[in-house]
Amino acid sequence: MSAATTRTILHGDLDAFFAAVEQRDRPELRGKPVIVGGGGPRDRGVVSTASYEARVFGVHSAMPLRTAGALCPQGVFLPVDGAKYQAVSREVMVVLRRFTPLVEPVSIDEAFLDVSASQRMFGDGAEIGRLIKDDVRSSVDLTISVGVATSKLVAKVASDLRKPDGLVVVPPGDEAAFLAPLPITRLWGVGAKSAEALRMYGVRTIGDLAALPDDLLARRFGKNGPMLGERARGVDADPVGDRDAAKSIGHEHTFDVDTSDRDQIERTLLAMSEGVAGRLRDSGVRASTITVKIRDTTFRTITRQRTLPDSTDLTEPIFRTALALARPEVRGVRIRLLGVTASGFGQREQLGLFDPDDPRRRRVVEAEDAVRHRYGERAITRARLVGSRLPAPFERDPMTPVDPRSMDAPDDPSASDTAPDGTGRDDVDGRDRLDGTEPGEDPLDA
Ligand code: TTP
Numbered sequence: 476m477s478a479a480t481t482r483t484i485l486h487g488d489l490d491a492f493f494a495a496v497e498q499r500d501r502p503e504l505r506g507k508p509v510i511v512g513g514g515g516p517r518d519r520g521v522v523s524t525a526s527y528e529a530r531v532f533g534v535h536s537a538m539p540l541r542t543a544g545a546l547c548p549q550g551v552f553l554p555v556d557g558a559k560y561q562a563v564s565r566e567v568m569v570v571l572r573r574f575t576p577l578v579e580p581v582s583i584d585e586a587f588l589d590v591s592a593s594q595r596m597f598g599d600g601a602e603i604g605r606l607i608k609d610d611v612r613s614s615v616d617l618t619i620s621v622g623v624a625t626s627k628l629v630a631k632v633a634s635d636l637r638k639p640d641g642l643v644v645v646p647p648g649d650e651a652a653f654l655a656p657l658p659i660t661r662l663w664g665v666g667a668k669s670a671e672a673l674r675m676y677g678v679r680t681i682g683d684l685a686a687l688p689d690d691l692l693a694r695r696f697g698k699n700g701p702m703l704g705e706r707a708r709g710v711d712a713d714p715v716g717d718r719d720a721a722k723s724i725g726h727e728h729t730f731d732v733d734t735s736d737r738d739q740i741e742r743t744l745l746a747m748s749e750g751v752a753g754r755l756r757d758s759g760v761r762a763s764t765i766t767v768k769i770r771d772t773t774f775r776t777i778t779r780q781r782t783l784p785d786s787t788d789l790t791e792p793i794f795r796t797a798l799a800l801a802r803p804e805v806r807g808v809r810i811r812l813l814g815v816t817a818s819g820f821g822q823r824e825q826l827g828l829f830d831p832d833d834p835r836r837r838r839v840v841e842a843e844d845a846v847r848h849r850y851g852e853r854a855i856t857r858a859r860l861v862g863s864r865l866p867a868p869f870e871r872d873p874m875t876p877v878d879p880r881s882m883d884a885p886d887d888p889s890a891s892d893t894a895p896d897g898t899g900r901d902d903v904d905g906r907d908r909l910d911g912t913e914p915g916e917d918p919l920d921a
């Protein structure tokens with residue numbers, strides 16, 4: 476790869492994130508085994524994360540709390556304070572954006588940064604890594620582990636290698652040699668199933684995988700096989716933040732019985748707007764474009780979209796816009812399906828210090844989010860929605876960090892709602908739907 480095209484990519488991931496926030500806010504917990512999860516050591520439920528002091532006892536994420544209690548009876552067990560961690564996550568993303576606008580959050584506590592163009596201002600990748608670690612520590616009082624490399628793949632492996640408080644720099648050209656001795660399970664996208672299958676070929680390390688011929692990989696793993704080999708050699712051209720451009724968050728609802736009832740249509744739009752707004756907030760983004768999709772009994776499908784003067788992550792402006800777009804189209808028509816989609820994302824923090832929303836209103840919304848995260852989407856229901864008997868299409872595991880790569884994949888019911896006669900026509904394409912295996916997914920676990 477020529478110098479002109481060599482990129483400098485950072486991956487940052489906070490150390491023992493939920494537990495570290497609790498230790499930060501309660502100094503008496505520092506140095507102690509802290510276990511954050513949905514209850515105490517005698518409760519059902521699992522560990523969200525454990526401080527490094529607790530990990531010494533074998534406690535780890537996703538372990539039943541009771542097991543954690545048996546392994547580490549002296550542990551301090553704390554409930555999950557989702558709203559607090561979301562807020563801290565946003566603060567960290569603000570810090571990261573001081574170094575480049577090319578920041579791609581991948582979960583609540585990690586992000587990729589392309590700092591290729593930032594080096595004249597801040598120094599080389601290693602120096603930027605150090606600056607970021609210092610800045611995260613002084614601004615939010617947390618430690619972040621950082622990997623620096625020429626690709627997302629290698630940076631991700633590097634950030635994980637010397638946790639906690641790690642900084643691992645892989646110089647250009649050293650990618651394959653850096654990866655080679657590591658166990659195959661370290662390779663991002665190789666899960667338990669793929670690792671097991673690879674073991675049959677004597678593959679233990681990433682270097683073993685890199686040495687397998689492409690045609691063998693293709694035979695065994697199909698179209699993802701050769702890609703697996705490339706990644707083992709540290710080849711990954713995936714750009715930082717690329718998926719943001721085509722990204723959208725949407726909900727759709729197909730009525731059990733086609734309807735022309737205005738109230739039912741409006742309540743459905745409200746419920747969907749609420750779901751979309753909640754997911755925008757979870758992802759730390761605001762949308763500037765709202766699209767509604769309307770399919771009638773004859774499978775005629777139209778979409779109408781409007782760009783807002785100010786981007787938003789709140790229900791009201793989304794609902795108002797969706798309603799204004801839908802009203803003229805649904806009059807006197809029997810509706811089969813409705814959809815509300817938000818797109819045109821900017822990061823919330825890019826708007827700077829000025830928050831166009833009433834801060835009190837935002838606090839209420841954030842309190843609602845906390846309840847939603849803890850008890851599920853149905854816990855908070857506007858008076859108007861009571862009795863609407865909408866199914867709960869908006870539920871997702873509150874403990875699963877939102878992964879922008881798969882944002883729309885799990886709950887897009889439109890995929891099965893195709894016109895039997897092929898006349899269905901969508902003005903919005905399915906760009907945001909994922910097909911095939913993405914980097915970061917196990918080709919066999921998928
Ligand atoms: P991770 O970054 O995977 O883990 P971590 O930050 O706790 O520890 P480290 O990165 O130092 O290894 O996840 C970030 C947060 O996401 C974590 O603090 C809690 C939450 N989480 C869960 O709730 N359940 C899980 O199974 C995992 C893996 C994470």
Ligand code: MG
Nearest residue numbers: 488489490584
């Ligand atoms: Mg982490």
Ligand code: MG
Nearest residue numbers: 488582584585
């Ligand atoms: Mg993480």
